[in-house]
Amino acid sequence: MNTIIPNLVIPDNQTKTVIDNNKGILDVQNLSAWYGKTLAVKNISMSIKSQAIMSIIGPSGCGKSTFIRCLNRMHEVSHGGRVEGCIMLDGKDIYARDADPVVIRRRIGMVFQKPTSFPTMSVFDNVAAGLKLTRFWSHKMELEEVVERSLRKAALWDEVKDKLNQSGASLSGGQQQRLCIARAIAIEPEIILLDEPCSALDPASTLKIEDLMRTLVEQYTIVIVTHNMQQAARVSDMAAFFLMDQDRSGILIEYGPTSQLFTNPKDKRTEDYITGRFG
Amino acid sequence: MKATNRGYTRRKWVNRLMLGLSSIAAGLAILILALILGYTIIHGLSYFNLNFLTQAAKPVGEAGGGMRNEIFGTLILVGLGSIIALPIGLLAGIFLSEYASPRVASVVRFMADILAGVPSIVVGVFVYAIVVRPMHSYSALSAGVALAMIMIPVIARTAEESLRLVPNSMREAALALGITRWRAVIGVIIPGAMTGIITGVMLAVARIAGETAPLLFTALGSQFGVQGLLKPIGALPLQIFRYAMSPYKSENQQAWAGAFLLVILVLGISILVRWVSNRKRI
Numbered sequence: 022m023n024t025i026i027p028n029l030v031i032p033d034n035q036t037k038t039v040i041d042n043n044k045g046i047l048d049v050q051n052l053s054a055w056y057g058k059t060l061a062v063k064n065i066s067m068s069i070k071s072q073a074i075m076s077i078i079g080p081s082g083c084g085k086s087t088f089i090r091c092l093n094r095m096h097e098v099s100h101g102g103r104v105e106g107c108i109m110l111d112g113k114d115i116y117a118r119d120a121d122p123v124v125i126r127r128r129i130g131m132v133f134q135k136p137t138s139f140p141t142m143s144v145f146d147n148v149a150a151g152l153k154l155t156r157f158w159s160h161k162m163e164l165e166e167v168v169e170r171s172l173r174k175a176a177l178w179d180e181v182k183d184k185l186n187q188s189g190a191s192l193s194g195g196q197q198q199r200l201c202i203a204r205a206i207a208i209e210p211e212i213i214l215l216d217e218p219c220s221a222l223d224p225a226s227t228l229k230i231e232d233l234m235r236t237l238v239e240q241y242t243i244v245i246v247t248h249n250m251q252q253a254a255r256v257s258d259m260a261a262f263f264l265m266d267q268d269r270s271g272i273l274i275e276y277g278p279t280s281q282l283f284t285n286p287k288d289k290r291t292e293d294y295i296t297g298r299f300g
Numbered sequence: 301m302k303a304t305n306r307g308y309t310r311r312k313w314v315n316r317l318m319l320g321l322s323s324i325a326a327g328l329a330i331l332i333l334a335l336i337l338g339y340t341i342i343h344g345l346s347y348f349n350l351n352f353l354t355q356a357a358k359p360v361g362e363a364g365g366g367m368r369n370e371i372f373g374t375l376i377l378v379g380l381g382s383i384i385a386l387p388i389g390l391l392a393g394i395f396l397s398e399y400a401s402p403r404v405a406s407v408v409r410f411m412a413d414i415l416a417g418v419p420s421i422v423v424g425v426f427v428y429a430i431v432v433r434p435m436h437s438y439s440a441l442s443a444g445v446a447l448a449m450i451m452i453p454v455i456a457r458t459a460e461e462s463l464r465l466v467p468n469s470m471r472e473a474a475l476a477l478g479i480t481r482w483r484a485v486i487g488v489i490i491p492g493a494m495t496g497i498i499t500g501v502m503l504a505v506a507r508i509a510g511e512t513a514p515l516l517f518t519a520l521g522s523q524f525g526v527q528g529l530l531k532p533i534g535a536l537p538l539q540i541f542r543y544a545m546s547p548y549k550s551e552n553q554q555a556w557a558g559a560f561l562l563v564i565l566v567l568g569i570s571i572l573v574r575w576v577s578n579r580k581r582i
Contacts, residue, residue: 098475127478137473141491151477154487201473208478 046071047092047129047212047242048109054087057101060270061087064106067261067276071211074234074243076253076279079263080294084271085246086134088263089214092244093129094122110212127155130205134217136197138189138204145185147200148172151208167207175203176233195226202233206241213237215245219252231256250295254283262291337563344560347553352561356525357539360548367558369525370534373440374509376526377519377535380444381508385451386501392452393459393497398471398485409457416453423449424514432518440526440533443519447508454504462496463489499577506569510562512537536562 047069054062062084069075077085090096091104094115107114115125138147146153148168153159168185172178177199181192189200198218205213215234219227234243234256247253253260260279266272275282275291286292351366358365392412396405423446431442466489474484490497515521520532521542527533536558543555 093476095472095476098472123478123480125478126476130478131476133469133473133476135469137469139470139473139488139492141488141494150474150487151479154474154477154479154483204477 046109046111047244049092050107050109052088052091052104052106052108054084054091054096054105055101055103056087056099060268062091063266063268063270063272065271065273067273069212069242069244070259071242072238072240073258074238074245074256075259075261076257077244077246077261077263078248078250078253078294079271079274080265081248082269082271083263083265085263086216088271089131089216089244089246092212092214093126093131095126095131097122127151127208128210129212129214130208130210131214131216132198132201132205132218135221136194136201138192138197138200140188140190142189143186144181144189144192144200147189148203148207151204155208168203171203171207172200174206174237175199176229176236177203193226195222195229198222198226198230199233202230202237206237210241212242212244215243217246217248220248227252250283254279262286262288262294264290264294337567340556340559340563343556344558344563347557348560349557352554352557357523357554360550365554367534367536367539367554367561369522370536370539370558371561372526373519373522373534374536376440376529376533377443377447377515378505378509380440380529381447381451382501382505384444384448385455385504388448389452389455389501389504390459390497392456393463394485394490396456396460397463398481398489409460412453412456415449416457419513420446420450420511421513421516424517427514428517435530437530438518438520438532440519440529440531443515443533443535444529446514446518447511450508450511450514451504454507455500458500458503459493459497462493462500465496466492495577495579499573502569502573502576506566506573509565509569510537512541 049065049067049069052062052065053060065088077089079085087096090099090102092108096102096104104116107116109115110125110128114120115129139150142150145164145168148171149159149164152164152167169178169182172181177196180196181200184191189197192200198221202213202215202218219230222230231252234245237243238258245253245257257279259277260282261276262274262282263271264274275286275288277287282291283295286295351364353366353371354368355364355366356369357367392408396408396412400408427442427446427449431445432438435442470488470492471484474488475481479487515535515538519535519538521538522532522534525534540555540558540562543551543558546552546555
């Protein structure tokens with residue numbers, strides 16, 4: 022399995038997560054992304070291994086969010102969003118002509134920076150939305166089961182079990198963000214993308230979400246974009262450092278096990294960023 | 301020094317003058333509304349009674365009589381117009397806000413605004429040519445089509461505006477769940493825009509409830525009550541028009557009562573619109 026990331030020796034403590042199935046492996050090959058004519062992310066290749074947390078760090082505007090949005094074809098939703106290169110999900114290109122973005126997004130879920138619970142729906146319906154809105158009819162029993170399971174996984178069940186019928190907007194910011202995570206895992210994806218999920222939250226809620234990520238990683242592959250280097254160091258197994266190139270497009274500078282990237286970076290620019298010399 | 305002082309005084313007075321003029325203009329606008337309302341209420345209320353609502357029109361010379369048939373006719377026409385215009389207007393609004401590229405959207409939006417500005421008599425003549433003539437009969441149906449044509453751009457534009465107010469993050473959140481665009485629109489975007497959409501539909505209803513011109517060549521009016529959708533039908537504004545022009549005093553009085561009812565109807569819808577749009581803005 023070390024062959025996923027050639028040229029890198031993964032220390033033993035990084036391999037402790039047992040990979041019993043190899044689902045949810047993303048292999049990014051020569052990925053470039055544009056907004057109209059503006060190149061936002063340039064020629065990125067990396068392998069994201071399954072059942073591990075991969076964090077993406079870097080200064081503002083370096084294309085982190087654009088990159089993560091490419092991973093489940095959300096980039097093309099933005100006005101003028103365009104992608105070149107390919108991303109192999111378990112060996113199949115998600116940008117292949119016959120690949121349906123709707124199907125891809127069910128396998129690769131996403132949680133955004135600002136909590137996006139649907140204000141017109143109850144807590145219950147928010148979690149069930151991914152199921153309800155993709156079918157004509159759902160068994161109530163099944164929905165109840167999925168909602169409870171997802172909320173438990175998102176460590177939110179005890180806090181909301183008595184207000185499942187209240188509006189999703191009535192929850193606190195941290196609870197809403199966990200509600201969004203519950204909603205994402207309710208459709209049982211293989212990979213969960215988190216785009217700065219804690220930047221709008223207080224430290225206590227942030228800690229809860231970090232704990233949550235550590236438990237979720239036993240089942241899911243997690244990719245997280247974060248501004249917070251401590252967070253990346255705390256939670257992630259692998260880390261990628263992005264930077265803006267001279268032409269203002271984002272490039273991948275260094276990618277490797279978190280411990281190595283933070284203690285012994287290979288690139289001078291990574292070291293400068295991590296030690297706080299810029300960015 | 302003195303010159304600047306004089307200039308300042310002049311500017312101050314011009315400012316006061318313009319402020320005064322615009323206040324007067326605003327006051328006039330309100331006064332006109334108050335006069336229309338007051339005049340119709342004073343004249344209409346004295347001839348307005350239960351018979352007016354429950355009885356059919358009677359021949360001149362006979363006492364009593366009302367506009368029951370015409371009230372019923374107006375309800376049918378407004379209903380018909382809404383049934384035709386609602387799906388078309390709503391879908392057009394969804395297209396404009398959710399699917400159209402900015403360029404296509406601006407073209408369609410411009411066309412819709414022109415359609416909304418077409419004089420209603422022109423709509424009436426047009427429907428006469430494409431529905432009444434081929435079917436060889438004035439009919440409730442043709443009047444419904446004419447009213448729908450007036451409603452569609454209003455509904456489409458208000459629906460578009462309210463759909464646009466739903467934050468983009470909601471669309472993205474829904475799409476990221478692997479929901480198709482259409483289901484996201486139905487399940488997430490429209491519920492978020494519901495208040496605005498209902499407001500738009502009610503405004504459109506208020507607009508057509510009092511339309512007379514498009515009914516002249518389509519509904520025509522009827523002395524025999526409601527006979528079916530393919531037959532001529534009476535309507536409140538049409539009957540007001542006829543009775544107001546009539547040389548008979550009793551019919552003039554009935555016209556006042558009809559005008560009163562129409563004004564109350566439209567006023568009621570407007571108040572309802574305000575209530576709906578204020579209700580869910582927490």
